[in-house]
Amino acid sequence: MKLGIMVSEGPYQHQASDSAYNFTKAALEKGHEIFRVFFYHDGVNNATRLTVPPQDDRNIVNRWSELAKQYDLDLVVCIAAAQRRGLLDENEAKRNGKDANNIAEGFRISGLGQLIEAGIQSERLVVFGD
Amino acid sequence: MEEGGGVTKKFLYVNRKAPYGSIYALESLEVVLIGAAFEQDVSLAFIDDGVYQLKKNQSTDGIGMKNFSPTYNALGDYDINKIYVDKDSLEQRGLSLDDLMNLTYEDENDNYAEKPSISLVNSEELAALMEQQDVVLSF
Amino acid sequence: MTLHIVNKSPFETNSLETCLRLARSGHCVLLFEDGVYGASKGTRFEALLTEAMQNCKIHVLLPDFEARGMKADNLIAGIETVDYLGFVDLVTASERVQSWL
């Protein structure tokens, strides 16, 4: 079955992104298709490559990147939410005159329309948040 | 704008959080406005503290935040006119319909008559409404 | 059938109460994250859960329950446990998923 996921909370602060990750991984292991994982609200912080968690803790950002690589996942970060919270890719950094970008491998920044499209295209949409 | 490849689904946006205390209410409204371009069958539900989003007379001068409550009045322009408010939640909070903003839309099929967008619904009606949906987005 | 997922402790918010008020007969409820506290025996919500189980099936995400120091025998009788694979099955078996944030 084709599933869509929305993640509305940042990593570490709230369990939502862990739950979303564990759910996504289980769904993929069962052979389901993940149409898209959409990161919104503070969820956009799952995509910053600048996180440095202690070595004895999980690396939530890398974990998403690796899952994306392994399963060719579409990890989409909402542009409007990302701009508010200082999460930029190269294009957005340039467009907004910022001197750095911080998006991790496997994520892409795009519009909110991608969430609506995920709702339309997926057979089920599951929201993880606070 | 034609989006979504001709498929029309029933989308319900469930709002259960108060405004200002967290950004969920504001960013939910942003999804609704962008989503309107996809010409889906959209309904909004306001439950629990979500009903506070529609409270009239919001004034944010003292907290230095943007007052986004006027934007709910624009929903009619975006063809979003199915706004359901949970009666129980409203009453538990000592509020009635008169305490909420008067959201309206112009009915194109009725000579652009101005009509109210908000409907008060009881638990049974709200549960029935939820059961008709294809996609439920929670905020 | 709708799958309702509740991730809040009933002591923290009224998500579980509103969920059970609006869930219809035949629906499924999954308690996960802090929501699992609602599934344990002896709380002031036990009667609410027991009553809800007459119409709805209630599940708890066992990894979240165990992470919080509880075991299956702390569960209110009738609540079923699932792991993440079971969570996925609940989602695919339903027509829609409603998240009670």
Add this chain to the structure above:
Amino acid sequence: MASIDVNGKSVEVDEEGYLVNLSEWTQDAAKILSAQDELELTDNHWEVINFLREYYDEYQIAPAVRVLTKAIGKKLGPEKGNSKYLYELFPYGPAKQACRFAGLPKPTGCV
């Protein structure tokens, strides 16, 4: 940060030419911004700019293009309520260019 000179007053604009402080908007600022795009503002342009400013004032958002088109049509007549007319006035698009002249927030590029 770049700026434009409006009657001797320096007004900050961002990389894409949007005002940094919306409260600094004046009609003269709009004229200077449009001159940078080699566009001279006619009464027809001002109708749209004023409409956008009123819409923003009332609803705290810039209207989506189709909402703008419909509303302009209703207010100024059907011959103006179409995207062809609006794009002729604002070749870079009513959402981006007209909002910039009108001193509205920069669209996030959301859809």
